[in-house]
Amino acid sequence: KNQIIKNEGLTETKPIVLVFGGSQGAQKINEAVIGILTERLNKNYQIIWATGPKQYDLIKKELKEKNLDIENIENAKIVPYIYNMEQIMNIASVIVARSGAMTISEISNLGKPSVLIPLPNVSQDHQLYNAKVLANVGAAQIILNNDLTKQNLSETIKSIVTNTEKMREMGENALKEASYD
Numbered sequence: 001k002n003q004i005i006k007n008e009g010l011t012e013t014k015p016i017v018l019v020f021g022g023s024q025g026a027q028k029i030n031e032a033v034i035g036i037l038t039e040r041l042n043k044n045y046q047i048i049w050a051t052g053p054k055q056y057d058l059i060k061k062e063l064k065e066k067n068l069d070i071e072n073i074e075n076a077k078i079v080p081y082i083y084n085m086e087q088i089m090n091i092a093s094v095i096v097a098r099s100g101a102m103t104i105s106e107i108s109n110l111g112k113p114s115v116l117i118p119l120p121n122v123s124q125d126h127q128l129y130n131a132k133v134l135a136n137v138g139a140a141q142i143i144l145n146n147d148l149t150k151q152n153l154s155e156t157i158k159s160i161v162t163n164t165e166k167m168r169e170m171g172e173n174a175l176k177e178a179s180y181d
């Protein structure tokens with residue numbers, strides 16, 4: 001575990017927040033994370049962020065305009081894609097993601113606290129329904145896509161990572177939903 005953290009260029013002393021948007025429509029998540037990084041709102045946690053291959057260069061450019069070098073941002077590791085997703089999910093303290101069925105089952109199986117941002121208007125809002133499955137048992141916090149800002153994303157992450165007891169409880173609650181099928 002420590003080796004993976006080192007390989008990612010992260011440190012073991014601060015909580016690790018994994019952020020990924022899924023292949024489609026992560027625009028709103030990306031804007032929020034760029035805001036967090038630009039304003040250094042993540043002083044007390046590290047972000048490992050998979051932007052999606054299509055978005056990476058755009059984000060690199062946008063960060064450059066804000067005088068940030070994507071390769072070298074304090075408390076952050078930004079990559080187009082994560083190939084060893086399960087390993088990275090495993091070292092994460094909190095996972096910030098869309099709430100597709102696959103993601104939800106991975107989060108539960110690994111017993112991780114999460115901040116879920118359902119992709120809106122997906123057939124009968126099933127992403128919101130998925131997210132509520134974890135939120136209702138106290139394993140996840142939901143931020144609706146339209147409400148997402150750098151401020152409330154950062155506050156929500158902070159409220160989880162700065163509270164070890166809450167983090168542990170959320171993780172245990174997530175495990176209860178695990179479906180080892």
